[in-house]
Amino acid sequence: MNMPATKMDVETATPAGAAAPVVAMTPKRPPRAEAYARMARETAVRVIPPLVVVALLALVWELVCRRAGSALPPPSKVFKDTKELIFDPFFDHGGIDKGLFWHLSASLQRVALGYSLSAIAGIALGVLVGQSVWAMRGLDPLFQVLRTIPPLAWLPLSLAAFRDGQPSAIFVIFITSIWPIIINTAVGIRNIPQDYRNVAAVVQLNPLEFFAKIMIPAAAPYIFTGLRIGIGLSWLAIIAAEMLIGGVGIGFFIWDAWNSSHISEIILALFYVGIVGFVLDRLIAGLGKIVTRGTAPN
Numbered sequence: 001m002n003m004p005a006t007k008m009d010v011e012t013a014t015p016a017g018a019a020a021p022v023v024a025m026t027p028k029r030p031p032r033a034e035a036y037a038r039m040a041r042e043t044a045v046r047v048i049p050p051l052v053v054v055a056l057l058a059l060v061w062e063l064v065c066r067r068a069g070s071a072l073p074p075p076s077k078v079f080k081d082t083k084e085l086i087f088d089p090f091f092d093h094g095g096i097d098k099g100l101f102w103h104l105s106a107s108l109q110r111v112a113l114g115y116s117l118s119a120i121a122g123i124a125l126g127v128l129v130g131q132s133v134w135a136m137r138g139l140d141p142l143f144q145v146l147r148t149i150p151p152l153a154w155l156p157l158s159l160a161a162f163r164d165g166q167p168s169a170i171f172v173i174f175i176t177s178i179w180p181i182i183i184n185t186a187v188g189i190r191n192i193p194q195d196y197r198n199v200a201a202v203v204q205l206n207p208l209e210f211f212a213k214i215m216i217p218a219a220a221p222y223i224f225t226g227l228r229i230g231i232g233l234s235w236l237a238i239i240a241a242e243m244l245i246g247g248v249g250i251g252f253f254i255w256d257a258w259n260s261s262h263i264s265e266i267i268l269a270l271f272y273v274g275i276v277g278f279v280l281d282r283l284i285a286g287l288g289k290i291v292t293r294g295t296a297p298n
Contacts, residue, residue, distance in 0.1 A: 073264050081264035096248055096256065100272060106248040107238050108276070110166070114173025115234045119227060122178045126185025126226070127215065136186070147179035151237040155244060165245030169238060176237040177230035184229070188222025189215060217292075224288030231284050235277045 058075050065074040073081070089101040129136045129143075154175050158168035196218055200210050216223075242251025250269055257265040 078264040082268040103250045103253045107250045114170040118174045118178040122181025126182045130186035130189025151176040169241045172241045177234040180229035181226040184222045184226030188219030192218045220292045
């Protein structure tokens with residue numbers, strides 16, 4: 001009959017001076033069902049509270065606006081009036097008679113161009129202002145004055161300069177979103193620890209290497225804070241600018257719906273504007289989290 005090995009048997013079987021055998025213990029993996037349940041709980045914690053709040057607000061809105069003489073339509077009437085726009089956002093009957101997809105797409109194209117230009121110029125000017133004391137003294141007061149000008153105040157000047165609505169709208173986006181990018185980048189550059197600068201001097205990094213290996217990584221959390229503020233301002237600016245320049249765009253769609261007294265269409269467009277703005281902010285925040293390895297504010 002086989003007997004279990006005792007401690008003495010193991011010691012006898014092991015040659016003298018040899019190390020005792022090591023048994024590798026693999027960590028026990030949680031069952032797949034348990035992992036899915038945990039993910040479901042985490043998702044529910046994030047999703048359910050906002051859904052409950054939205055449902056309560058919709059209920060209050062429905063009850064308040066269902067009364068006779070209400071100026072705004074209730075959610076049920078908004079859905080009834082706009083279900084064709086909701087279920088067919090891709091129609092194109094020519095001119096400005098297009099689905100909401102095309103209006104949002106036109107606005108996003110303008111935002112993409114204007115915001116990209118402001119990001120490039122804003123980071124470059126922010127680095128200059130943050131790195132140079134003379135540049136800060138000369139340019140910072142000018143930036144602080146210009147950033148207080150409302151976005152739409154730039155539109156008549158841009159129309160006079162470009163004589164066309166498309167570049168004028170892009171310029172309004174650019175001039176609106178560049179200021180938080182400049183200011184936050186400059187603050188990030190000025191807050192680079194002196195130890196980093198000392199190390200760069202010891203290893204004799206040239207200016208380009210110092211910019212790529214020290215300056216940008218250290219200031220990245222501040223830069224992405226400015227970029228997040230900038231993308232929000234860009235989306236606000238294009239909606240306002242398109243109301244005045246006309247053509248295809250979600251801002252003009254809202255203004256045209258107002259002129260036609262289609263309040264339900266305005267409410268639907270505002271819903272899409274909010275969703276797109278939220279998605280743009282999350283995209284920049286996610287990119288910042290990847291680039292800064294989680295140090296950028298979420």
